[in-house]
């Protein structure tokens with residue numbers, strides 16, 4: 846509890862009555878969530894003049910400015926979506942997306958150990974194993 850003497854001092858001190866500042870006080874924008882760093886791929890670093898965004902571990906800043914995940918191993922037929930993790934293109938699987946599903950290009954497969962188990966039929970096909978049979982008939986006459 847404040848003493849009456851302290852209250853008198855505050856009332857008589859113009860600095861204590863001011864509700865605004867001549868200069869903006871320092872702010873930690875990172876703690877106050879007043880920053881534009883992207884969650885997950887960037888870390889907010891507070892500075893005296895504002896803040897800066899640095900790439901999170903496992904990410905590097907690309908030429909267009911965004912922090913991109915780094916995959917040590919290449920994503921042959923896919924995209925690096927998280928550090929060390931590829932998202933494979935349609936019909937490919939494996940940690941590097943270099944294994945071709947045995948679904949004739951019409952489905953993804955269950956994984957590297959199950960290349961012949963097709964799980965997502967596309968291109969107007971059905972069934973667990975997609976097989977396209979092309980029959981060529983040659984008719985000889987005369």
Ligand SMILES: [Ca+2]
Pocket residue numbers: 871872873874891892893894895896
């Ligand atoms: Ca700051």
